[in-house]
Amino acid sequence: MPDRMALTPEEKRDSARRRLAASACVLGPDTRYEFIPNNMAAGPCEHCLAAALRTYTADEAPLAPLAGCPHPDQCVGYHRSLLPLG
Ligand SMILES: [Zn+2]
16 A cells, blocks of 8 residues: 655645646636645644635646645645636
8 A cells, every 4th residue: 555645745745736637627727726724733834824825726726735835745735626606
């Protein structure tokens, strides 16, 4: 079984980038996404908290670990699509 904690920061970003692209391919390029900061032991850093204050398209969504994160090994950011109602 692969050790998920062994992913490098760039591998984490690549993985998130692929998930966002696949999601936008299905839901459409105008779909907005929330950035959900991690809740690991160290908690979300100030960069993650700031990133959670707005929504993004798949192309512009921040990819964790964010630049300047003080704990990039633990930093995991998720994206949640916001589906238009009605
Ligand atoms: Zn962080």
